[in-house]
Amino acid sequence: MDVSSIDHLDVGALKNRSLFPDPAPRKIPMGEWHDRFKTLPAEIVDDYRYYRDLGKTSWNAYLQPPSTFYAYGMRILDRIPFDNGLASLRLWGFILNESERLYRARQAGRKIVALMGDYGGLAPLVYAFPGLVPFYPDFQYWTPFLCASNVLLETADAAGVGENCCFVRAALAAFLRRAYFPEPDLVIASTGAGCDDLNAVAQHVEDRGYPFTWTEMVWRKRPLPASAAKDLRTSPGGVTYRLREREVLADEYRRVASLLADLSGTPFDEERLAETLSVVSKARRLIRRIRRETFAADLPPLPALELLQVEFAGPHFYGDLPECVSVLEDVLETVRTRSAAGIGFGGIGAVPVAWATPPADPLLLHRFEELGGRLAGTEFLVAQSRARLDLSRPPIDALAESFLEGSLLGTSEERGRRLAEEAARFGARGAIISGIFASSHCVSETRILREELSSALQGPILTFDVPSPGGRGLRNPVENRLAAYMETLARAAP
Amino acid sequence: MKQRAHALASRSRRKIAPLFRETRVNLLAAIDAALADRVREIETLRRSGRRAVGVLAAHAPPFELLEAAGAIPLRYLWGGTSAFETRGLRLLKNEACSLLKGIAGALASGEGVRPDAFVIGGACDQLRRFAEIVRRDLEIPVFELDLPRAHALPGSAGRLRDELDGLARELEAFPGLEPVVEETLASRIGAWNRSRESLARLAGQAARGMMGGAEALALARSVWVLGPERFVDLAARIEGSGGEGAAAGSSRALAFCGPPLLFGGERAAQLLGRERPWRLAFDLSETGFFPHGEPIEAGEDPLGALAERANRFPLACGFKRPDAAFLRALEGEGRPEAAGVVCGSLSFCAPWNHQMTRFRRRTGGRPFLGLEGDFADAQESRLKTRIGAFLESLSTIRKAHGSNFAS
Numbered sequence: 001m002d003v004s005s006i007d008h009l010d011v012g013a014l015k016n017r018s019l020f021p022d023p024a025p026r027k028i029p030m031g032e033w034h035d036r037f038k039t040l041p042a043e044i045v046d047d048y049r050y051y052r053d054l055g056k057t058s059w060n061a062y063l064q065p066p067s068t069f070y071a072y073g074m075r076i077l078d079r080i081p082f083d084n085g086l087a088s089l090r091l092w093g094f095i096l097n098e099s100e101r102l103y104r105a106r107q108a109g110r111k112i113v114a115l116m117g118d119y120g121g122l123a124p125l126v127y128a129f130p131g132l133v134p135f136y137p138d139f140q141y142w143t144p145f146l147c148a149s150n151v152l153l154e155t156a157d158a159a160g161v162g163e164n165c166c167f168v169r170a171a172l173a174a175f176l177r178r179a180y181f182p183e184p185d186l187v188i189a190s191t192g193a194g195c196d197d198l199n200a201v202a203q204h205v206e207d208r209g210y211p212f213t214w215t216e217m218v219w220r221k222r223p224l225p226a227s228a229a230k231d232l233r234t235s236p237g238g239v240t241y242r243l244r245e246r247e248v249l250a251d252e253y254r255r256v257a258s259l260l261a262d263l264s265g266t267p268f269d270e271e272r273l274a275e276t277l278s279v280v281s282k283a284r285r286l287i288r289r290i291r292r293e294t295f296a297a298d299l300p301p302l303p304a305l306e307l308l309q310v311e312f313a314g315p316h317f318y319g320d321l322p323e324c325v326s327v328l329e330d331v332l333e334t335v336r337t338r339s340a341a342g343i344g345f346g347g348i349g350a351v352p353v354a355w356a357t358p359p360a361d362p363l364l365l366h367r368f369e370e371l372g373g374r375l376a377g378t379e380f381l382v383a384q385s386r387a388r389l390d391l392s393r394p395p396i397d398a399l400a401e402s403f404l405e406g407s408l409l410g411t412s413e414e415r416g417r418r419l420a421e422e423a424a425r426f427g428a429r430g431a432i433i434s435g436i437f438a439s440s441h442c443v444s445e446t447r448i449l450r451e452e453l454s455s456a457l458q459g460p461i462l463t464f465d466v467p468s469p470g471g472r473g474l475r476n477p478v479e480n481r482l483a484a485y486m487e488t489l490a491r492a493a494p
Numbered sequence: 495m496k497q498r499a500h501a502l503a504s505r506s507r508r509k510i511a512p513l514f515r516e517t518r519v520n521l522l523a524a525i526d527a528a529l530a531d532r533v534r535e536i537e538t539l540r541r542s543g544r545r546a547v548g549v550l551a552a553h554a555p556p557f558e559l560l561e562a563a564g565a566i567p568l569r570y571l572w573g574g575t576s577a578f579e580t581r582g583l584r585l586l587k588n589e590a591c592s593l594l595k596g597i598a599g600a601l602a603s604g605e606g607v608r609p610d611a612f613v614i615g616g617a618c619d620q621l622r623r624f625a626e627i628v629r630r631d632l633e634i635p636v637f638e639l640d641l642p643r644a645h646a647l648p649g650s651a652g653r654l655r656d657e658l659d660g661l662a663r664e665l666e667a668f669p670g671l672e673p674v675v676e677e678t679l680a681s682r683i684g685a686w687n688r689s690r691e692s693l694a695r696l697a698g699q700a701a702r703g704m705m706g707g708a709e710a711l712a713l714a715r716s717v718w719v720l721g722p723e724r725f726v727d728l729a730a731r732i733e734g735s736g737g738e739g740a741a742a743g744s745s746r747a748l749a750f751c752g753p754p755l756l757f758g759g760e761r762a763a764q765l766l767g768r769e770r771p772w773r774l775a776f777d778l779s780e781t782g783f784f785p786h787g788e789p790i791e792a793g794e795d796p797l798g799a800l801a802e803r804a805n806r807f808p809l810a811c812g813f814k815r816p817d818a819a820f821l822r823a824l825e826g827e828g829r830p831e832a833a834g835v836v837c838g839s840l841s842f843c844a845p846w847n848h849q850m851t852r853f854r855r856r857t858g859g860r861p862f863l864g865l866e867g868d869f870a871d872a873q874e875s876r877l878k879t880r881i882g883a884f885l886e887s888l889s890t891i892r893k894a895h896g897s898n899f900a901s
Contacts, residue, residue: 191815440619
C-alpha cells in the first residue's frame, strides 16, 4: 500500500512532521537508521526538545539515531531492529537521552529526586513542584542488557548483593559507580507491599548518606467477609480496596509533599497538583490507548519493544512530563494511522500471546516477534502508572486511589486474572511469564499466574527466568524454549 | 609463664566440661519435656473445641491478642526437613524461602500441624504472597496483617493499632473465637510480661555462662510454643537448678542474629560444638530473647500499647526500614560483650541475605560469620565446618589480641 498517500496530520505544533513521512512499517537495523537519519530535515531535529521551558538551547535536542547511543556504550542496539517510523525514533531518542537529561537538569539548577520502588505513585507528586525532576534508579535494571555488560551486576555482587537478588541490584551499582545519573538531592524509597530485592538495594543506598526518606506502600488486602461494606471502595479501574488503605497512602503522600516543598522551596499547592494530575491523566490515557490499539489491530502497528517503552513511560514519564505527552501523542497518531491503513509489523498469522512481567532482556521481545508472535495483553508490573485518575476527588486522594491498582499491591491471582481478561479480550492463544531468578515476588506468583492464565486461555503457558547478559550458554535454552513454544502455538492455530 | 597460664586454663576447662555436659543434658531434656507436654495439651484443647491460629512473621501479631480472642497461637518456627521443602516445590519455586517451602510442603502433604486459621503479617514480600498460597492452595483461612515497615514514620504505630483492631474484629467473627475484651487483653499482657521478666533474667544468666549457648537459644525459642505460664514455670525450675557458671570459663561468647530456625536447640548444639562450651552473649534473632523486649505497660489502651511495642520492635531488621536501632544493637550497644557475631539466615531470605555485608561492617569490630542455609540434612556438615572454623578463629584472635574481645 502506498503510505505516502495517507494524510499526515500536524501533531501538536510540529508542523514540520509532514516533511518526513513514514514509509511502510518495517523493522530496520541501527545502521539503516543511521543512514536514514541523515535525510531527516533539520527542522524536525530542531523541533524535538526536552525541557522546552528552557527554550531552544544548544543541548536540549534529543532526536538522535540509535547509533549515537551505541557509541555511548549501549552495545545491544546493533542487535535490536527498530521501528522505521519517526515517532518511534523520537521515542527511542527521548528514552535513551534520559541520563544526559538528568545531568542537564542539574546544570540548569533543577533538583533531582530519586524514587525507588513504587513505579508511578510519587512521580506525579514530584512534578507538582517547580524545579524538581524525578527518576527511578531502579530502571538501571535494563542497563546490563542495553550495554551487554555485567559490570553493574559484578559491582553489586562485590557490594554483597549478588545473583540471589533480582537485576534491580544494578541500581545499587549505579549509585556506587556514580556515572549513570547525578547524585540525587533526595532519595525517596518506598517499602511495604513491594519487592524485597528493591528494598534491600534501597537500604544499601541509604547507607551512602544521601538525603533519604522511606515511605510506606500499603498492602491491598483481600477484603474478608467481616469487613463492613461501608469500608470498601472501588477504584476507577474496578479494583476494590479498603478506605483505610487509601487514607494511609494519602497521608504518606502529604508527608512526602511537605518534604518536596522543602526541597523545592515552594509550598505545596493543591491546585498545582490538580493541574499536574490532569496532564498525568492525559499521559496515562495515551498509554492505555496505544496499548489497546496495538493489541486490537489486525497487524500490530507498533513492535513489542516500542510498546514496552511506551508502557514504561507511565512511572515517571522519563523525567520530562510535558515532552513525554507530546512523544506519546506522536506515537498514538502513528499507531492510529497504521491501524486505519491496515499496515503494521509481522504477518496476519502472527500468534497473539499475553506477556506477564517485563523481560529484562529486550532482545527476547524481538525474538518473540521473529518467531511469529505478537503481544495481546501485558502485565509489566506498572499497572498503577496507567491507572485512571478520578479528578473529581481531591488530588492527593485521586493519586492514592490510582496507586492502589498497583500490580504488586494485591494478590497474584488478581494480577493473573486481570491479564487473563485482557488477553481473552484480544484473542491471546497463550501467555508467557518471564521472571528473574530469586526475585522475591516471582518465586510465589509464577505458578498462580500460570494457573489463572491457563484456565482463561485454554492454551499452554511458557515460563522462564531471563538469564543475565553475556551468558550465551544460558540464553540458548531460553530461546530454544521460546521457539518451541511459538511453534506449538502456531500449529495449534484455529 | 605463658605456658603455665595455658596449662592452668586447660585444666580449668577440663574441670568445667563434665559439669557443662551434665547441665546441658538436663536443660535440653527439661525443655523438650515441657514442649512435649504443651503439644499434648494443645492437642487436648483442640479436641475440646479450642481454635489454633498459626502465626508467621517475627514480631506480629502479638500473641496476647490471639490469646485474648480465645485462640491458641501456634508459632511456626521451622520448615521441618528437606523432604518438606521438596514437597513445598509444588507450590513455590525452588528459590523461595526455605521456611515457607517447608511449611507449605508439610501442610500440603498433611504432615504438619494444621491450624484452624493463620495470621500472616506482611513482614516481607514472600510472606505476603504466602498468605495467598495458604488461603488459595492449602485452603486454610488467613487473617492478613499489614505491618508497617517504615516504622519510624509518624503514624506508623497508629496504623498498626488500626490493623490490630481490625484483626480483633476478624477474630471475633471467626467461629470458635471470642470478642477481645480489654480486661482479658490486659491480663494476657500481664502474663507475657512475667515471661519477659523471666527471659530477661535467663538472658543475663546465659550471658554469664550459667547455661550453654545452645541451651539458651532453645530456651528462648521454647516460649513461643509453651506460652507464658508454662514458660515461667520452666524458667523458675531452671533458675533454681544451679548449673553454676557451667560455661562461664568459655572464651566463646557469641552474639546471634537472623531470621528464625537455622539455629535452634539441639541443632545449635550439634552445629556449634557439643564438646566446646560457648555462651550466648546476646541474641538478636527473631526467635531469641530480645524480641520479647521489655514488659509492656498496658495502661488504658492495651491494644495501642501492643501496637506501639510491635512497631518499635527493632530487631527484625530484615523488615524494618530504617534499621538503625538494629544496627546499634548489633554493635553491642548496651549488650554484654561478645567475641563474635553469627548471622544465620535462610536460603533465599532476601531481607536478611542481601544485608549481610552491611551487618559485617556494623559489629563493633567483632568477627562476623554470615551463614545461609536451609533444612537439608546435607547442610549440616557444611555449616559445622564453617562454624568450627569460625570458633577456631575466635580462639586465634583472642590469643593474638588478648582481652580485646570477650573472654
